[in-house]
Amino acid sequence: MKHVPFQDLKRLHASIKGELDAAVADVIDNTAFVGGSAVQTFEESFGEAHETGSGAGCGSGTDALSLTLRALGVGAGDEVIVPAMTFIATAEAVVHVGATPVIADVDPHTLLLTPETVDAVKTSATRAVMPVHLYGHIIPAAHLEAWRNEGLIVIEDAAQAHLGTTDGMPVGTIGHAACFSFYPGKNLGGFGDGGMVIAQNPALIDEVRRIRDHGRTSKYVHDIVGYCSRLDGLQAAVLDVKLRHLPAWTANRVALAETYRSLLGAQLVPWEDGAVHHLLVARVQNRDDLQTKLKEVGVSSGIHYPVPLSKQPWLADATPPCPGAEVAADEILSLPMDPLMPIEDVHYVVEQVTAMAAA
Ligand SMILES: Cc1ncc(COP(=O)(O)O)c(C=O)c1O
Known part of the structure; x- marks a missing residue:
């Protein structure tokens, strides 16, 4: 009987096996397992692919969302609007920073957030909106711009939308930031968990980098309580090969x-x-x-x-x-x-x- 898999990662990896093996061997030879040149190179190439500066790698797509919320100062007392049709992580990330997720319905045909569905749940406590580019379908630029113009923080959940564009503009160039997942089955998937934040504002990326790495300002000085949520060198090396x-x-x-x-x-x-x-x-x-x-x-x-x-x-x-x-x-x-x-x-x-x- 014919078999059509939902997706076939074995076939995908077999097609570039030589490149993957060489990249992994290189990280092992350099013993740069956390941080290091593979991470830096990938952060730069991923940002460039989306027409932003270097991104901030982290431990997962979920962490990318919560690190970004935290870096933008969203927390207790703030409401963050997320769509009803998404993976649970979009709402989880909001709770992780102490804010309240408010669920907005989606358009019944596109299954994406719209200005109308967001307006229906907006209150005076609404601080941010997290539009999800569900299935890799990109929310129209005009909607993202409208939310920004209303004074909302716009964090694009681009976990399913690597290299997506709207009106020719890559995801992450209209919202304050875009957050990606490198879960193995994603369009760009690693050999384990991983995530990335990109933004037009380099200061926001610096802040995400500080928070993801124990809130440190120098090796053993920590001026805020941070997280341990870094991208591994091995993941970055694999992801950089696949990004090409x-x-x-x-x-x-x-x-x-x-x-x-x-x-x-x-x-x-x-x-x-x-x-x-x-x-x-x-x-x-x-x-x-x-x-x-x-x-x-x-x-x-x-x-x-x-x-x-x-x-x-x-x-x-x-x-x-x-x-x-x-x-x-x-x-x-x-x-x-x-x-x-x-x-x-x-x-x-x-x-x-x-x-x-x-x-
Ligand atoms: C829309 C969406 N947001 C967030 C995430 C969370 O990403 P991760 O699994 O890397 O934490 C996912 C991944 O499944 C997702 O599909």
Whole structure:
């Protein structure tokens, strides 16, 4: 039976094995395991790829969000608006700095935050908004600019959106900062956890660097209580190799997504130019049943996310219904998407989905 994996990291890594092995060997030879030249090089190249200065690497995407909130002075008494359709980490990061996450619904079609959904939950305590470029679909520049112009701190959750653009501008160039995850399955994934903050303002990056590294001002002087959340040299070396391939991999994702769109059209969660297609998400009826049947014909799929933030046990009591996210949560199905996926596999997946929907 044909098997179409949801994604295939083994195939991806095999395609660049020589480069990865050499980069890892180099870090071992230099014993630069925390900080050091591999981290510095990667921070610079990742920033450059997004048209900002050098970024600040850290331990995870979740930490990238909370370090940024902290560096921008967001804390107790502040409310931070996050979308109902995202991974839990977006809200967790807010709690980690002592602030209160306020859940806003998403547009029922794009599943992204909009000015209207944000306005609906804004109060005098609202300090920041964390728009999520969900699935690698980028929030329009005009929305990000509008929130900034209203005086809100805008922290783009770009965990799923490496190299994404809106109106030709890379993520992280409109908000105060953008935060990335290098979790292995992301568009740019390491060999473990990792994260990065980029920003136009170098002082913000310096502050994130200080906080991520025990709040130190010199080797054994610490003027604030910080965290231990640094990017490992081995991760940085691997990520730097993979970053060199990311533009080509992203172009493949775009081409695959366009093929899916030409075949499935309005059944897909829509996107604008500049999307980087971390996930390829369809809206279907009888989703759970369809997912099981797809598995039987060798097609792996996922659900991102089956439980919106408005229904999460620790958030539900404080959150009014979010119909946009809640209706979608029962209908969304993430279909296979991988930069080295053969185009025939897209056709196979679509044939199966279409045949099952018609049955
Ligand atoms: C939208 C979003 N935000 C934040 C995160 C957190 O990233 P990490 O798992 O690296 O902490 C993720 C990762 O799954 C994510 O998808």
